[in-house]
Amino acid sequence: MTVVLAVLVALIFTALGVTKVxxxxxxxxxxTHSGFSVTAYRGIGALELAAATGVLLGLTQPLFGALAGVGLLLLLAGALITHLRNKDTLRQIAPALVCALLVIGYLAVLKGIL
Known part of the structure; x- marks a missing residue:
């Protein structure tokens, strides 16, 4: 289960990160919609790529996976705050919520909670 979630999280955030970078x-x-410069958005993409790498490293070094997961949750908290600040619709917010739940699930499995 950990491998499946790790690969899924890594694939999603690699795709998102590459798009931004x-x-x-x-x-x-x-x-533009979020109020970020393209340069700042590229920086967010680089963080997503680093976290995706950390999640994959977590398959052999769980501490890296846990740290990467926490980093992703911080990025997603920022995304949710930005969506709320912009008064985005639930449809616009949903991807960030789903990704946050997926990362929480990954961390729970990694820590043996689930």
Whole structure:
């Protein structure tokens, strides 16, 4: 179960991070909507890529996985705050909520809670 969740989390955040780092059109649009510069959004993408790497490293070094998961939760808390600040709809907020629940599940399995 840990491997499946780790790979899923890593794939999702690799895709999100690459989109932001490359400043693809959707990322540029979301950065503007969120009130971030493209440079700042690229920085968020780099953090997502680093966390995805940490989650995969967590398969052999659980401490790295746990730290990466906590880092992702902090990024997602920031995303949720930004969505609420912008008065986004539930449809716009839902991906961040789902990702947060997925990361919480990953951390719970990693720690043996689930």
């Amino acid at each position: 490359l400043a693809l059109p959707l990322a540029r649009e979301l950065a």
